[in-house]
Amino acid sequence: MIACPACDALLVDRDVAMGDTASCPRCGTVIEAPRPLAMTRIIMLALAALILMIAAVFFPFLELGAAGMVRRSSLLDTVMAFATGLTAPLTIAMAALIVILPVTRFLALLYVLGPMAFGWRPARHAASAFRLAEALRPWAMAEVFIVGVAVALVKVAGLAHVSLGPAFWAFVALVIVTVLKDNFMSRVTVWKTLDARRTS
Amino acid sequence: MENAGRPPHILTARDAGLVGCTQCGKVHLPSAAVCGRCGAALHARDIANLQKVWAWLIAGIVVYIPANLYPMLATASLGHTTENTILGGVVELMHHGSYGVAAIVFVASIIIPVAKFIAIAFLGLTTTRRVRMSAHHRHLLFEVVEFIGRWSMIDVFVVAILSSLVRLDFAATITPGIAAISFALSVAFTMMAALSFDERLIWDALEDE
Structure with a gap:
């Protein structure tokens, strides 16, 4: 038996075929949706996301030119914008939301799913690592940041000439990769696989 | 005849005297405090x-x-x-x-x-x-x-x-x-x-x- 995580309905825990989607008959929440090679794909996408994140942090993000002067701003500069005065605690929060939490999530997923994709036994503490990755999901706000950039561009467009740096496109790619990755992931399936591998 | 407002009666884990994990769905006896599969804290309502x-x-x-x-x-x-x-x-x-x-x-x-x-x-x-x-x-x-x-x-x-x-x-x-x-x-x-x-x-x- 299995209980629906959303509405607590008791359901028969049957094996779901590849490509099928099992959802709760009462509340419609998707319970399991295994996809062929999902694990490998998630790992590839998480790796890609990590590399893109490194590019996004260090390359210039936005360029602002006014009266012959050019100012480049990287993601680090953006995070440091709150570093002075009363708003200093926000610096930590910003760094966490845009860079640290997403990176932690990618690393945790790689750690959990890496051994599984190769058919190995799960790594030590894999369960706590996956719980952490799932808990961080709402707090990794990369895509929100992208929309923020767009709004900021319009706001300064009147003041100066603004152009997008390479890091911006790296970040856009990062968001797309992250969304793809999360779509492949079926939490209950991962837990079941972890459980099966641990005991076997 | 529409049955939109009232879905068919479904037995829940609580009715069956069990506690379901909100993370991975595994059902446990009410005495369990932590899920045996994923380690999440279990709580009844x-x-x-x-x-x-x-x-x-x-x-x-x-x-x-x-x-x-x-x-x-x-x-x-x-x-x-x-x-x-x-x-x-x-x-x-x-x-x-x-x-x-x-x-x-x-x-x-x-x-x-x-x-x-x-x-x-x-x-x-x-x-x-x-x-x-x-x-x-x-x-x-x-x-x-x-x-x-x-x-x-x-x-x-x-x-x-x-x-x-x-x-x-x-x-x-x-x-x-x-x-x-x-x-x-x-x-x-x-x-x-x-x-x-x-x-x-x-x-x-x-x-x-």
Whole structure:
């Protein structure tokens, strides 16, 4: 038996075929949706996301030119914008939301799913690592940041000439990769696989 | 004949005297404290859970007040400084003719937070009271609230980007204001309220009839 995580309905825990989607008959929440090679794909996408994140942090993000002067701003500069005065605690929060939490999530997923994709036994503490990755999901706000950039561009467009740096496109790619990755992931399936591998 | 409002009766883990894990779905005896599969803390429904939601929600509303009263950012341009609150920023964007962006900021910083306060309060109240809105719709409402909460952070990010970018000492400088902190806190607190809400409470009322 299995209980629906959303509405607590008791359901028969049957094996779901590849490509099928099992959802709760009462509340419609998707319970399991295994996809062929999902694990490998998630790992590839998480790796890609990590590399893109490194590019996004260090390359210039936005360029602002006014009266012959050019100012480049990287993601680090953006995070440091709150570093002075009363708003200093926000610096930590910003760094966490845009860079640290997403990176932690990618690393945790790689750690959990890496051994599984190769058919190995799960790594030590894999369960706590996956719980952490799932808990961080709402707090990794990369895509929100992208929309923020767009709004900021319009706001300064009147003041100066603004152009997008390479890091911006790296970040856009990062968001797309992250969304793809999360779509492949079926939490209950991962837990079941972890459980099966641990005991076997 | 439509059966939209009343789904067929389904046995829940609680009715069967078991506790279901909200992470991975595994069912346990009520004596278990931690899920044997994923290690998450198991909890049957209790009233303390709802109190946590109310506490986070009230904290979120309280810090949302200074977020609107104090300046979100200060623009120093050619010697004089202007300070903008959230609403002031929206009005200024409209003066510049950027209605689309003004709409995004207005929706993200004012409509979504206020709608979230109301929605969470509504969901919290209706777990114990009977309402006309079906469990399906309330479940949908909860999913929307959970999904949309993080998007309110847009304005905080905009302020950060602007103040890192606009430091042309000769033309203009933008510095973040104190409202940025209380707004960010308000978003975080309401997200905590949504996260600590137990979805299963929405459906429990159906069985209690």
